[in-house]
Amino acid sequence: MRIRPAFRRLAGAVLCSLLLGQSAAFARETVKIAFIGPLTGGISAHGIGGRNSAELAVQLRNADPNAKYTYELEAMDDECKPNVGVQVATKAASDKSIVAAIPFYCSAVAIAAVDVFHKFRMPMVVWAAVLPEITYGNDYQEVNRVSSTLINQNKVGSKFLVEQGYKTWVSIHDTTDYGKSMHKYFAENLPANGGKLLAEFGVGSDQQDFTAELTRIKELNPDVIYFGGLTPLAVRVITQMDKLGIKAQFQGTSGIFGDAFIKSLGAEAEGVFTTYDMPPVEQLPGGKFFLDAYAKAGYKEGFEAYGPYAFAATSLLLDVIEQVGPDRKKVIAALRDTHGKDSIVGKIEFDDHGQNITPMTTMYVVQDGKWVAWGESDYASGKRKLKNL
Amino acid sequence: MAAVPNDLLTVVPRGARPWLPGVLGLAVVAVLLGAFFYAESEWEVGVLLAIAAALGLAAPRVPLLASAETAWRARPRLFAWLALLAALGLIGLFREEHLALLMLATALFHIAACMGLNVQFGYCGVVNFAGAAFFGIGCYTAAMLAGHAALPTALIFVLGGACAALIGCVLLVPVLRTRGHYAALVTLAFGVLFRSFMEVNDTFGGPQGVKLPDMTLFGWALAMPPEWFGLDWSFYVNYALLGLALVAGLFVLLSRLERSWIGLALDVVRLDETAAATFGVQLTRWKIFAFVLGNFLMGVAGAMYAVMIAFVAPSSFTLGDSLILVSIVVLGGVGNQWGLLPAVVIVMLVPEKLQFIQEYRFLLYGLLVIAILLFKPDGLLPRRLRRYGTEEAA
Numbered sequence: 014m015r016i017r018p019a020f021r022r023l024a025g026a027v028l029c030s031l032l033l034g035q036s037a038a039f040a041r042e043t044v045k046i047a048f049i050g051p052l053t054g055g056i057s058a059h060g061i062g063g064r065n066s067a068e069l070a071v072q073l074r075n076a077d078p079n080a081k082y083t084y085e086l087e088a089m090d091d092e093c094k095p096n097v098g099v100q101v102a103t104k105a106a107s108d109k110s111i112v113a114a115i116p117f118y119c120s121a122v123a124i125a126a127v128d129v130f131h132k133f134r135m136p137m138v139v140w141a142a143v144l145p146e147i148t149y150g151n152d153y154q155e156v157n158r159v160s161s162t163l164i165n166q167n168k169v170g171s172k173f174l175v176e177q178g179y180k181t182w183v184s185i186h187d188t189t190d191y192g193k194s195m196h197k198y199f200a201e202n203l204p205a206n207g208g209k210l211l212a213e214f215g216v217g218s219d220q221q222d223f224t225a226e227l228t229r230i231k232e233l234n235p236d237v238i239y240f241g242g243l244t245p246l247a248v249r250v251i252t253q254m255d256k257l258g259i260k261a262q263f264q265g266t267s268g269i270f271g272d273a274f275i276k277s278l279g280a281e282a283e284g285v286f287t288t289y290d291m292p293p294v295e296q297l298p299g300g301k302f303f304l305d306a307y308a309k310a311g312y313k314e315g316f317e318a319y320g321p322y323a324f325a326a327t328s329l330l331l332d333v334i335e336q337v338g339p340d341r342k343k344v345i346a347a348l349r350d351t352h353g354k355d356s357i358v359g360k361i362e363f364d365d366h367g368q369n370i371t372p373m374t375t376m377y378v379v380q381d382g383k384w385v386a387w388g389e390s391d392y393a394s395g396k397r398k399l400k401n402l
Numbered sequence: 403m404a405a406v407p408n409d410l411l412t413v414v415p416r417g418a419r420p421w422l423p424g425v426l427g428l429a430v431v432a433v434l435l436g437a438f439f440y441a442e443s444e445w446e447v448g449v450l451l452a453i454a455a456a457l458g459l460a461a462p463r464v465p466l467l468a469s470a471e472t473a474w475r476a477r478p479r480l481f482a483w484l485a486l487l488a489a490l491g492l493i494g495l496f497r498e499e500h501l502a503l504l505m506l507a508t509a510l511f512h513i514a515a516c517m518g519l520n521v522q523f524g525y526c527g528v529v530n531f532a533g534a535a536f537f538g539i540g541c542y543t544a545a546m547l548a549g550h551a552a553l554p555t556a557l558i559f560v561l562g563g564a565c566a567a568l569i570g571c572v573l574l575v576p577v578l579r580t581r582g583h584y585a586a587l588v589t590l591a592f593g594v595l596f597r598s599f600m601e602v603n604d605t606f607g608g609p610q611g612v613k614l615p616d617m618t619l620f621g622w623a624l625a626m627p628p629e630w631f632g633l634d635w636s637f638y639v640n641y642a643l644l645g646l647a648l649v650a651g652l653f654v655l656l657s658r659l660e661r662s663w664i665g666l667a668l669d670v671v672r673l674d675e676t677a678a679a680t681f682g683v684q685l686t687r688w689k690i691f692a693f694v695l696g697n698f699l700m701g702v703a704g705a706m707y708a709v710m711i712a713f714v715a716p717s718s719f720t721l722g723d724s725l726i727l728v729s730i731v732v733l734g735g736v737g738n739q740w741g742l743l744p745a746v747v748i749v750m751l752v753p754e755k756l757q758f759i760q761e762y763r764f765l766l767y768g769l770l771v772i773a774i775l776l777f778k779p780d781g782l783l784p785r786r787l788r789r790y791g792t793e794e795a796a
Binding site for chain 2: 053089090093094095096097099100101103104106107108119120121124125126128133144188189190193
């Protein structure tokens with residue numbers, strides 16, 4: 014009678030080890046990492062998309078028989094509020110079983126909570142928040158970021174258009190933090206690249222009528238109108254530009270990128286130029302792999318704009334843990350030492366502030382009702398021409 | 403505490419140790435609260451919530467629990483002191499748990515803010531749906547003064563309250579002239595206005611918010627881990643103690659206020675304005691008093707909270723946050739300071755403890771609040787009517 018349960022247990026163990034391929038899998042230590050993003054509230058779609066992508070990276074790693082550890086992702090909700098962000102960051106950082114974190118979509122939350130990670134000496138890789146000060150505001154060894162700051166797209170965009178032969182600009186931007194920061198870095202970079210800013214117009218993000226601003230712009234007659242703001246505002250500005258007969262080329266930023274922009278404008282969108290901080294997902298080095306894996310995992314929600322970054326940040330972190338073990342101090346040092354590391358969003362190269370400086374900014378132009386990467390467009394090959402050239 | 407009703411006094415057990423069930427009850431509450439902070443897994447939190455719900459439902463029916471309540475009511479002062487001791491004990495127990503202390507301090511600062519709302523809502527009947535805005539004014543005052551002026555921290559806390567009270571005066575005329583839904587709308591509008599104003603105003607940090615430096619209160623470095631009794635402490639101990647001191651101080655102040663003729667005047671204004679006016683109670687004076695005092699308290703709580711979080715941004719002071727403050731007051735029982743304690747646990751700590759169900763946690767928390775209001779429409783601990791003649795006996 015006594016043999017039976019023991020036998021059953023043995024048989025079970027043998028079966029399990031057969032199933033898992035190797036018995037070493039038993040000895041794998043569990044390592045926890047935290048994901049922080051807005052899982053509830055107005056922009057929860059982005060947070061959930063990021064969470065799914067990070068979870069996907071963890072699942073793929075756990076399925077890998079060569080992985081040294083079994084990983085567990087603890088997702089936390091910051092509600093896009095700084096005070097809640099500080100709270101969940103404290104929760105993650107003071108939990109000694111959690112080795113590192115993949116935090117923040119919202120810049121305001123990130124700015125508030127980077128101090129917590131520094132205080133508790135917890136390594137982290139920001140997956141989405143774009144404000145430059147998150148990495149450059151302090152000298153924190155713990156803080157790294159795979160997503161770009163909004164500086165780069167302004168540098169790249171203005172430089173490129175100057176090279177195309179444009180000389181004069183006028184800037185319209187909304188007065189939210191996003192629009193103001195966009196304008197700030199645009200205005201800083203334009204003169205260095207050889208362009209001239211004739212005038213600047215700050216407008217409310219829900220302003221309807223731009224006749225006053227556009228009439229003045231028509232007088233100034235710039236080659237290009239730079240626009241720092243989001244899609245709905247851009248649509249109104251372009252429609253009214255056409256009515257007033259302004260012929261300037263339109264230069265947008267990441268805020269107008271997306272299908273909604275083209276749908277609202279129809280044919281008027283043709284030839285609009287913008288910069289966006291990611292090449293088309295299909296063109297990313299591991300883009301196809303990511304798209305397939307995400308589809309296979311069967312998530313209900315899309316991965317949204319920053320999902321690939323969340324995936325890349327998580328994979329990078331897991332690689333580092335595999336390499337140096339689940340020790341916060343070692344992970345901090347090894348993360349900062351990331352140079353030329355392959356990821357699905359391209360090579361990751363951290364500077365001395367942990368900012369990924371691999372330029373991912375891609376130029377897009379609207380061609381026949383679609384956003385087309387500049388290099389593949391008829392505009393680059395010379396078949397079509399941007400306005401005012 | 404409300405005055406002790408006659409009928410309850412007579413039930414006080416005349417045995418040798420009438421306070422014993424009360425002490426036991428308090429111990430049970432403290433242990434539950436402590437366990438709640440420690441609980442991490444789903445089932446631990448679930449079991450604790452179930453125990454708390456069962457105790458709450460059974461309290462009026464089980465003699466032992468009921469006598470605990472009676473004992474509390476019979477010796478309010480003794481048990482207030484014991485509750486303070488229990489809170490200190492919990493803080494000592496959690497001395498190294500950063501998150502538990504942060505949550506405890508957050509809860510305490512919100513209790514203090516809700517005490518301000520209680521003065522307006524519960525005592526005088528002045529509605530205020532802009533609680534988060536006044537809390538926020540306190541936060542921003544602290545941020546601005548800490549960043550740009552060399553003032554002692556204690557003064558910054560007081561000025562946080564003063565600014566909230568002063569800016570609140572803008573609302574005096576509409577609040578005095580409107581009633582019911584209209585008064586609610588006026589304060590709602592103010593709350594929305596405050597947030598938009600902070601977002602467009604670069605001087606105050608704009609939508610991105612501002613950071614606060616580390617502060618020192620009378621030589622006590624708040625952001626450093628203290629070295630008391632040769633033990634390791636989390637630096638959040640400082641804030642938990644600060645919050646406890648604030649809540650305890652306000653508790654004494656407001657209990658005395660409630661029992662005084664001022665509290666009586668406020669009650670009359672709330673219950674029947676016509677009657678109050680007929681008896682020569684100045685409606686305007688007492689409404690202004692309650693509104694300004696309440697805003698002051700919210701401002702002070704906000705200033706302390708901002709120093710702890712070390713960062714303020716407009717997105718922390720939305721309409722939703724104002725509603726959270728109101729729901730703490732309503733859930734606890736309008737006008738009863740003790741009610742704030744269980745309410746703040748449910749409104750602020752439960753959602754944090756439910757992080758493991760991620761995006762569904764607010765759903766569950768919403769259901770919980772609805773269930774409580776269905777079964778206890780007057781809140782968890784409704785305020786008792788005052789009765790005169792028994793006060794001296796207590």
